[in-house]
Amino acid sequence: MAKIKVATTWLEACAGCHMSFLDIDERLVELLNQIELTSSPITDLKHPPESGVDVGLVTGGIGNEDELAEVKMMRERCKILIALGDCAVTGGVCTMRNPWSKEDVLRCGYVETPSTVDGTLPGHEDLPELTERVLPLDQVVPVDVYLFGCPPNADRIWYVLSELVAGRMPKVEGDLLRYGMDE
């Protein structure tokens, strides 16, 4: 049987979900016998191949134009898209800026902070524009599996992946459903 192809990416996230993914520890060896990790933020290849993959794990909310493009690309190239972690599922902690305009948020962060002297707003063509609001994945693209958690612990990530490897759609319910840091 061909290995299933898996790609991961992180958007507006703290990397904690990927750390938790690595926390599946020695099971990674077993996992890598059964999957092909085509790309991830922590490997050389960052994006899944155009030919597509079976499973995409996305962590983080969507807070700028690059992330918006990234999640759309992930959706196009992944048969099953998994929103991994509170930020991907709900927008999470990044949505704290949503009550204010992006201009106010930038000014608050780069100009008005008490420790800032002569601050200027960052502006460069390489820097992506912020979106008006931080959004969860499913406000932009359809999501197939949701896994809450800040981060979801390694066992729950392992459960989701091992179900997919076994050819089943994971059901995140009962004790597998935990919000935030309520592990």
Next chain:
Amino acid sequence: MSEIHLTIDGVEAVGQSGQTILQVAKSAGVDIPTLCHHPMVSDLGGCRLCLVEVEKMRGFQTACTCPATEGMIVHTETPKLAETRSLVLQLLFYERNHYCMYCPASGECELQDLAYRYDLDHWLFERPAENKDVDASRRYFVMDHNRCVLCRRCIRVCDEVVANHTLQMAFRGSHSIVSADLGLPFGESTCVSCGTCLQSCPTGALVDRRSVYGGHREQVDRTPTTCMQCSVGCQIEVVSAHNRLLRVEGVWEAEPTNGLLCVDGRFAPLYDEKRERVTRPLVRRDGALVEASWNEALDAAAAGLRQGGVVGLATAANTNEALAAFKTTMAAAKGKVGRIGKTLPCVKASATAAVTDIPAADLVIIAGADPLEQNRVLGYLAKRAKDHEAKIVLVADGENTMAPFADVKLTSAEVGQLAGLVAEAKQPVVLYGAELTDAAKGALEGLEAKFLGIEPGRNGRGMADLGIAPLDADGAKARLLLLGEEKVCGCCVPTQNGAFTVAVASYRSDVVNEADVVLPAPIWAERSGHVTNLEGRVLALNSAVTMPKGVRDEVDTLADLASRL
């Protein structure tokens, strides 16, 4: 009341007429989810989570308000109900900030529990980007309107349990918020910081400043014990983690006050205790108090007390066990024992009242006491009686915090009117305190009412039961003072006047600083033993945290001292 029979989820359930479906289901062991329901207050059917299907009734019924009737066939967990509850939860999560990841209530939140129960694995609706204010104007706890589910439990406990009526809803629809006194900051309102709303909040909307992020559920220890801040004896649970005190909660099901606490019991001991603790035995050497070992200190204490002419004085901030040990030790020292602090006048009463009689009374006479100031929970209970049309009669010659709530205010000279008022009442209750004047005492005696004496000392009733009464201590050559954590000063403890003094105390004070030997004592949360409340109930104290190293229980200290005499 008659027996009624229902079928709930296929189970035969027996209830009483007048009960709701929720009550009958609960007694039959069927768990219907609730959110706005709280056992201490009336139900309003607001949150829609307790919806059930009743055969032959149209639509869904709210189990918390729907009266149970004979022959009802009720279904509480159908796919349709699960779908509806799930949608209700989606709407609740959508309306405000219910991001668990940075909420202090996560891990001990009723909204979260319900979302788990109905498998909300994602949110259907994007949250509107609107921030409500956070009201941090109160000293002990914070109101974050963004975490509020508008269940109105806080409003109802403030009305029905505390009878303080500070809270109400303001605005309409999604703009609704819980408001204090029609829009004042909570800290400037009539709020009395009893914390009953805090304890009844199902989410992270009301948060205790001290214990926030201190741990939840399995991470904390809960020790049932008795509040020792006054003589009412409210039953509390001390919440601690890793031997650190987090907070105090009332026990809803436990008499005498059924979960009702006051600022003095819930917050003050944790937030406002600034006195310096005595944590090592101290002996006076070359004029100064210096640290000593327990053996040295006990030897020095015994040597001083052996010289004779000893008087023992105890405060009411001690357990029954410590007071009994105190008497034994004083017998070994061949000295008399006496009480520090005010005592309750002896009133000949036709019948005695329990604390639970106060809210059920139709006439509450308060004489020689200021319950709202000194034993606040009794004041709240009297106000609760007033909410049920009871008359409050205040007998006071000076200012009294209860005065704004009194229907009749009498001075000691006007107490003749009491007999007429009592004659009109069906369930009169008399609360009398240490400031009772002779005239008022005379007028009260003989009234056909239930009497409750408000002991001024924390365990004053326990002291009285042990026969420890005030005593003239002048001329003593040596003194043993059992102070506990009582705030003592020169006006309640007679001046030392050269007498050799041993103080068993939890905190430093002027009296302690003048002593010759100081033996450290535990504080409320560290004690075990019993106290006797103002009704005469013997209530247990259980130690929630261990004593600091160097502190010993008074019972052991006094026994060791006695063996040296």
